[in-house]
Amino acid sequence: MFLCRRLVLSSFRSFSSVVKKDPSLDYRPLALQARVDFLIRLGDLDTAAKHARLSREVSAQHNAESTVTINQTCQAIIGAMCEAKRYEDALDLFHYFYRVSKITPCYGYFNHIIKLHVDQGRLNDALNLYDSSLANEVTKSLISKGLVDAGRQDEVMDRLDLPRWRWFSNLDWNANVYKQPLLEALLRQGDFEMANEVLGDLLGSSHVHGDGYDVVAIFSYTYMKYSFEQGKEDKAMHCYSLLQLRKLTKATVVNALLALLLKYGKKTEAWSLFDQVLHSKEMDNLNQYTLNIVVNECFKIGRFDRAIQIFQKVKALKLNKNPHVVTCYRNIITRLNKQGILFEAEHLFQEMCSHELVSPDVSTYTSMIDAYLKAGRTEDALRLSNKMVDAFVGQLARLACL
Numbered sequence: 001m002f003l004c005r006r007l008v009l010s011s012f013r014s015f016s017s018v019v020k021k022d023p024s025l026d027y028r029p030l031a032l033q034a035r036v037d038f039l040i041r042l043g044d045l046d047t048a049a050k051h052a053r054l055s056r057e058v059s060a061q062h063n064a065e066s067t068v069t070i071n072q073t074c075q076a077i078i079g080a081m082c083e084a085k086r087y088e089d090a091l092d093l094f095h096y097f098y099r100v101s102k103i104t105p106c107y108g109y110f111n112h113i114i115k116l117h118v119d120q121g122r123l124n125d126a127l128n129l130y131d132s133s134l135a136n137e138v139t140k141s142l143i144s145k146g147l148v149d150a151g152r153q154d155e156v157m158d159r160l161d162l163p164r165w166r167w168f169s170n171l172d173w174n175a176n177v178y179k180q181p182l183l184e185a186l187l188r189q190g191d192f193e194m195a196n197e198v199l200g201d202l203l204g205s206s207h208v209h210g211d212g213y214d215v216v217a218i219f220s221y222t223y224m225k226y227s228f229e230q231g232k233e234d235k236a237m238h239c240y241s242l243l244q245l246r247k248l249t250k251a252t253v254v255n256a257l258l259a260l261l262l263k264y265g266k267k268t269e270a271w272s273l274f275d276q277v278l279h280s281k282e283m284d285n286l287n288q289y290t291l292n293i294v295v296n297e298c299f300k301i302g303r304f305d306r307a308i309q310i311f312q313k314v315k316a317l318k319l320n321k322n323p324h325v326v327t328c329y330r331n332i333i334t335r336l337n338k339q340g341i342l343f344e345a346e347h348l349f350q351e352m353c354s355h356e357l358v359s360p361d362v363s364t365y366t367s368m369i370d371a372y373l374k375a376g377r378t379e380d381a382l383r384l385s386n387k388m389v390d391a392f393v394g395q396l397a398r399l400a401c402l
Helices: 002-010 029-042 045-052 055-061 064-083 087-100 111-119 123-129 137-149 153-160 173-188 192-203 211-229 233-241 251-263 267-279 288-300 304-319 325-338 342-354 362-374 378-400
Strands: none
Touching: 029 045, 029 055, 029 064, 045 064, 045 087, 055 064, 055 087, 064 087, 064 111, 087 111, 111 123, 111 137, 123 137, 137 153, 173 211, 211 233, 211 251, 251 267, 251 288, 267 288, 267 304, 288 304, 288 325, 304 325, 304 342, 325 342, 325 362, 342 362, 362 378
């Protein structure tokens, strides 16, 4: 029966550009978006792509207010294809949505494809696709990093249209994220005088609050990372000691610092930062990725009990009302199962099933089923397999028959 479940799921793979509309389904933009998102979470990217292609007709039938939703649907399936390393399918969908169907693009609509080109060493293709009038800060960050990695940082200045002395003068998060690679370029080129001047100016801005101080922190992170890579641990930690951690507001910055400190063995400082973020009323800057970073560290050092304690504490204090906590459940359940700690995984899975905001996804179901089979509990594996089928496959079968 368990094998049949796999065959049922695999039988729905039918990636096709031919789309038939089912009159019983809602094809308004929000409904289509929800359906595509569901199929992506389920892991059936082919059926999700078939439905996403209906954005062409939906776009023609709805007003400009729906443009953002339609673009989000298109970006979701393109991003999912890239994450699954199905790059040709991602390129095909991008061409279909924005060249063949001529869906009105939103800012940053080409980010997934630009990243694809940059990651695969096709910088010129990324630059040909780049359009400053539709670029957002993510786009600029991708292009900036690609140019710097290729040793073409002077072109970054041209695209930013800023003289050298104004590279880092604006303490605004969105305006500075894409300038971070420029500091990396200064360090790589050995222009330490300019790099130290930039860093000194930023760290001296003790009056900066809000997003501005996160810019200070991310540039400090860049300097720390370079110093660690060069074996200059003292310089890296001196830079870290100058940071005023209580001013951090963004989880992305906290996560970057946490991961860097743990990578280079600065565990005391990493756990101190985590505890400060967890217990501070002012620092509401912890997200699901923060929790996964520390849980993974506990597993790395064999402290499985500690991982469970931290998971429950963080969830209760910061994430219980956050629907993204589903990724944290999936992460810790999967890791517990890999370690053969089935009792604790089972408890968390049951807790997940009763949670008001989240429910198990296919990956979590599969992890539990595989763990039951490994433990010889075939009846429990069959029971959970049937439960997963009831939860997902009935709807998937109807959607896949278009």
